[in-house]
Amino acid sequence: MVRFDNVGMRYGIGHEVLRDVSFELPRGSLTYLTGASGAGKSSLLRLMYLAHRPSRGLIEMFGKDLARLPRQALPELRRQIGVVYQDFRLIDHLSVFDNVALPLRLAEAPKAEVKAHVDELLSWVGLADKVRATPAELSGGEQQRVAIARAVIARPRLLLADEPTGSVDPDMGDRLMHLFLELNRIGTTILIATHDVAMMERHRAPVLRLVQGELAFSRSAGRL
Numbered sequence: 001m002v003r004f005d006n007v008g009m010r011y012g013i014g015h016e017v018l019r020d021v022s023f024e025l026p027r028g029s030l031t032y033l034t035g036a037s038g039a040g041k042s043s044l045l046r047l048m049y050l051a052h053r054p055s056r057g058l059i060e061m062f063g064k065d066l067a068r069l070p071r072q073a074l075p076e077l078r079r080q081i082g083v084v085y086q087d088f089r090l091i092d093h094l095s096v097f098d099n100v101a102l103p104l105r106l107a108e109a110p111k112a113e114v115k116a117h118v119d120e121l122l123s124w125v126g127l128a129d130k131v132r133a134t135p136a137e138l139s140g141g142e143q144q145r146v147a148i149a150r151a152v153i154a155r156p157r158l159l160l161a162d163e164p165t166g167s168v169d170p171d172m173g174d175r176l177m178h179l180f181l182e183l184n185r186i187g188t189t190i191l192i193a194t195h196d197v198a199m200m201e202r203h204r205a206p207v208l209r210l211v212q213g214e215l216a217f218s219r220s221a222g223r224l
């Protein structure tokens with residue numbers, strides 16, 4: 001589903017913030033990405049959601065070599081990737097409902113289907129009473145849940161989540177984790193960047209660990 005081979009990345013003319021990164025995410029897998037603050041987790045996700053190009057190495061997404069893909073093929077690839085951004089990136093002037101509905105509307109889903117899906121998902125993440133609110137009227141944890149709902153609503157092939165439980169309490173963290181596990185069960189490949197050791201212990205999955213821009217090792221969360 002995703003393959004990195006000796007990938008490097010830099011911002012502008014700075015030094016490489018990722019070096020010699022090689023790993024594979026098999027189709028249908030769920031993997032954690034961990035490492036200290038500044039280790040490069042968000043940068044690695046940026047490469048995967050096509051917001052940044054590597055400075056070297058090979059990246060394959062859905063079996064396609066990114067370097068060989070024509071620019072016009074990127075939007076179609078991007079539509080298959082759901083992203084939960086660390087800073088949420090909700091659209092300020094849209095309601096909670098409209099933020100979450102966006103991916104379905106872009107995919108031209110029928111109106112009744114959009115309403116049913118968005119209402120169901122917002123209930124699941126505990127925001128049924130906030131559908132008409134705007135992001136500015138929500139707490140950080142509520143905004144995070146809207147961001148997650150928007151990322152998963154169109155059932156992406158690949159879900160990339162940057163600290164998706166960083167702003168919620170442990171009970172809500174578990175609830176959100178169950179949402180990811182359910183999505184994973186029906187086929188979505190998932191990568192979750194997190195510092196949350198307790199969460200990784202409760203819901204075990206393979207771990208990729210970054211140390212100062214390099215992958216230190218990958219092994220099971222149970223032996224962290």
Ligand SMILES: Nc1ncnc2c1ncn2[C@@H]1O[C@H](COP(=O)(O)OP(=O)(O)OP(=O)(O)O)[C@@H](O)[C@H]1O
Nearest residue numbers: 011014017035036037038039040041042043044086
């Ligand atoms: N836009 C940018 N321009 C220049 N350097 C950047 C930029 N974004 C991140 N960096 C640098 O890249 C390195 C990796 O940052 P990154 O945000 O990927 O780390 P992280 O592991 O996600 O950290 P955190 O857990 O704090 O979110 C850091 O040294 C950071 O200063």
